[in-house]
Amino acid sequence: MSLQFNNEQLTEFKRLVARYPEGKQKSALLPVLHLAQDSFGGWLPTAAMDYVAVLLNIEPIEVYEVATFYSMYNLKPVGKFVFEVCQTGPCMISGSENIIAYIQQQLGIKPGETTKDGIFTLKLVECLGACGYAPMMQVGKIYREHLTKEKVDAIIAEYRMQVAAQN
Amino acid sequence: MGVKLLLEKANVPGIRTYDVYRREGGYSAAEKALKEMTIESIVEEVKKSGLRGRGGAGFPAGMKWSFIAKPEGVPRHLVCNADESEPGTFKDRYLMEFLPHLLIEGLLISSFALGSNDTYIYIRGEYAWVATILEEAIEEATKNGWLGKNILGTGFDCMIHVHRGAGAYICGEETALIESLEGKRGNPRIKPPFPAIQGLWMRPTVVNNVETLAAVVPIIKMGGDEYAKIGVGRSTGTKLISACGNINKPGVYEIDMTISVEDFIYSDEYCGGIANGKKLKACIPGGSSVPILPANLLLKTAKGETRYMNYESLSDGGFATGSMMGSGGFIILDEDQCIVKNTLTLARFYRHESCGQCSPCREGTGWMEKILQKIEAGKGEISDIDLLWDIQRKIEGNTICPLGDAAAWPVAAAIRHFRDEFEWHINNRELSQTSNFGLQHYADPIHVPA
Ligand SMILES: Cc1cc2nc3c(=O)[nH]c(=O)nc-3n(C[C@H](O)[C@H](O)[C@H](O)COP(=O)(O)O)c2cc1C
Numbered sequence: 001m002s003l004q005f006n007n008e009q010l011t012e013f014k015r016l017v018a019r020y021p022e023g024k025q026k027s028a029l030l031p032v033l034h035l036a037q038d039s040f041g042g043w044l045p046t047a048a049m050d051y052v053a054v055l056l057n058i059e060p061i062e063v064y065e066v067a068t069f070y071s072m073y074n075l076k077p078v079g080k081f082v083f084e085v086c087q088t089g090p091c092m093i094s095g096s097e098n099i100i101a102y103i104q105q106q107l108g109i110k111p112g113e114t115t116k117d118g119i120f121t122l123k124l125v126e127c128l129g130a131c132g133y134a135p136m137m138q139v140g141k142i143y144r145e146h147l148t149k150e151k152v153d154a155i156i157a158e159y160r161m162q163v164a165a166q167n
Numbered sequence: 168m169g170v171k172l173l174l175e176k177a178n179v180p181g182i183r184t185y186d187v188y189r190r191e192g193g194y195s196a197a198e199k200a201l202k203e204m205t206i207e208s209i210v211e212e213v214k215k216s217g218l219r220g221r222g223g224a225g226f227p228a229g230m231k232w233s234f235i236a237k238p239e240g241v242p243r244h245l246v247c248n249a250d251e252s253e254p255g256t257f258k259d260r261y262l263m264e265f266l267p268h269l270l271i272e273g274l275l276i277s278s279f280a281l282g283s284n285d286t287y288i289y290i291r292g293e294y295a296w297v298a299t300i301l302e303e304a305i306e307e308a309t310k311n312g313w314l315g316k317n318i319l320g321t322g323f324d325c326m327i328h329v330h331r332g333a334g335a336y337i338c339g340e341e342t343a344l345i346e347s348l349e350g351k352r353g354n355p356r357i358k359p360p361f362p363a364i365q366g367l368w369m370r371p372t373v374v375n376n377v378e379t380l381a382a383v384v385p386i387i388k389m390g391g392d393e394y395a396k397i398g399v400g401r402s403t404g405t406k407l408i409s410a411c412g413n414i415n416k417p418g419v420y421e422i423d424m425t426i427s428v429e430d431f432i433y434s435d436e437y438c439g440g441i442a443n444g445k446k447l448k449a450c451i452p453g454g455s456s457v458p459i460l461p462a463n464l465l466l467k468t469a470k471g472e473t474r475y476m477n478y479e480s481l482s483d484g485g486f487a488t489g490s491m492m493g494s495g496g497f498i499i500l501d502e503d504q505c506i507v508k509n510t511l512t513l514a515r516f517y518r519h520e521s522c523g524q525c526s527p528c529r530e531g532t533g534w535m536e537k538i539l540q541k542i543e544a545g546k547g548e549i550s551d552i553d554l555l556w557d558i559q560r561k562i563e564g565n566t567i568c569p570l571g572d573a574a575a576w577p578v579a580a581a582i583r584h585f586r587d588e589f590e591w592h593i594n595n596r597e598l599s600q601t602s603n604f605g606l607q608h609y610a611d612p613i614h615v616p617a
């Protein structure tokens with residue numbers, strides 16, 4: 001994995017920076033870090049952050065500061081699919097604890113861990129703005145809502161199939 | 168059916184696309200504003216409408232707009248706050264997901280009134296697919312001449328940019344949002360200077376909530392005076408409520424603010440009653456930051472009057488016996504819910520989301536979480552309740568931004584109204600691990616409609 005954007009990613013990078021006035025390219029930092037994380041395997045190694053600093057013409061520390069502040073940036077490698085299950089009040093009173101326990105049991109991992117095959121990571125997160133559709137989790141760019149044990153089984157099977165199809 | 172000004176067309180098939188939205192009368196308010204109205208008259212209509220900010224604080228929108236500084240040669244910016252991270256709140260997501268063009272039309276009119284040529288939507292990073300929907304709608308609007316250069320031949324240029332955050336509740340606070348939009352950590356700024364004078368890139372900036380800016384469309388369509396006739400007192404127009412928790416029909420509802428809390432919870436048009444035939448125990452009526460109320464104080468004020476779903480009535484009695492409209496995140500707890508545990512999850516949330524700049528907030532939120540954890544685990548002491556009370560009191564009002572207050576209030580209200588449940592937890596260490604305090608604490612009989 002080379003830590004450089006390919007042409008398509010560079011085009012997207014330019015589109016992101018163009019949203020802000022001349023000289024204010026640092027404003028693109030959050031969107032560019034999203035792009036970097038998506039492009040470099042779902043997390044941000046130091047080399048990726050340094051590369052972003054060069055692209056935006058800012059100091060590396062300005063990138064580290066931001067990457068460590070926001071919860072969506074992963075600073076460690078994660079599985080192919082990250083289950084980010086909401087544990088805040090409204091989800092909790094709607095049964096999120098049972099779902100969290102069930103996912104742990106089915107995947108054999110605790111929150112913060114990745115399965116040995118590198119497919120799944122479990123993360124507990126705070127309110128994702130889906131409280132009326134609880135219990136819920138975010139996987140990549142989509143929300144999985146109204147979770148039940150059966151749904152969790154189906155979702156796990158679906159992702160396993162996706163991985164199998166790619167191999 | 169109540170009046171619908173925002174969600175009236177939400178169920179029209181294809182309303183997400185420009186063609187259908189336009190066919191249904193969309194962009195006619197923008198046409199009217201840009202072609203027939205002056206900047207002053209638009210601001211005047213918004214003032215007359217009595218529209219209050221829908222992001223939580225309820226500050227009059229027209230007044231906020233009139234504060235924006237207009238120094239010669241300095242660009243001004245409108246920023247739409249779509250960070251929506253207050254637990255219990257998911258109304259802006261609904262609006263953006265199903266009616267993206269309504270927001271864009273509202274942004275266009277508002278940008279024209281404020282003189283913003285580059286307007287930003289700051290959307291929480293997790294709403295990635297909603298950001299895509301907005302970008303597609305912006306592209307359509309641009310193609311059809313509603314955004315870009317010299318809009319409708321008026322000489323006004325306007326572009327709307329979608330900016331995704333990356334997971335931080337504090338970025339909903341307007342100065343933290345501005346810092347974040349500048350590519351920094353979301354540390355709130357000390358005010359003054361207010362954003363209206365020095366905001367984004369030190370330029371005059373107005374930050375408004377998604378729903379506030381969408382409401383500008385019906386206001387321009389019908390006129391401020393007509394809009395103000397809907398609702399009651401200083402609660403004019405309609406409000407989106409996102410209802411969740413233990414109810415039969417969680418979801419986003421548009422209400423005119425004359426409906427009683429009881430009707431809102433029990434009528435089939437809205438929440439449809441408490442789920443599974445259970446009894447109502449408590450409610451957090453305006454997002455996790457506002458005080459929790461026990462059922463008896465929720466349905467009736469301390470004076471015994473019916474409580475209504477509006478700014479004044481929900482706050483009737485102050486924090487002693489009332490709560491707040493807040494962001495409209497309406498969270499219902501049934502008889503099986505444990506107040507200690509619920510308060511613990513909220514305390515954990517605020518500890519997680521504190522930006523860490525002020526010691527009372529950074530340290531205090533952590534201490535509150537730890538003490539609540541101890542009580543929840545059956546290891547608490549009675550003195551812990553007083554300690555919690557003391558900590559929350561020392562956070563409130565002693566911090567740079569209102570997140571400190573937002574962390575203190577839920578803890579204070581839980582102790583104020585449910586002290587006996589905390590005491591029961593502490594006095595019944597083992598029992599509290601396996602059973603629930605239920606509804607035992609009510610001094611007054613709980614009113615459960617037939
Ligand atoms: C900790 C904190 C979080 C906030 N989160 C949001 C939010 O997610 N969305 C929002 O519109 N306003 C939020 N606000 C309120 C904003 O600071 C600001 O008052 C609001 O965006 C102004 O818009 P309005 O007047 O249209 O409501 C938050 C405030 C605080 C203190």
Ligand code: SF4
Pocket residue numbers: 337354355520521522523524525526528529566567568569570571
């Ligand atoms: S009150 Fe909390 S969140 Fe707000 S500035 Fe202080 S430490 Fe940060």
Ligand code: FES
Pocket residue numbers: 086087088089090091092126127128129130131134136254255256
């Ligand atoms: S509490 Fe889980 S999405 Fe809001």
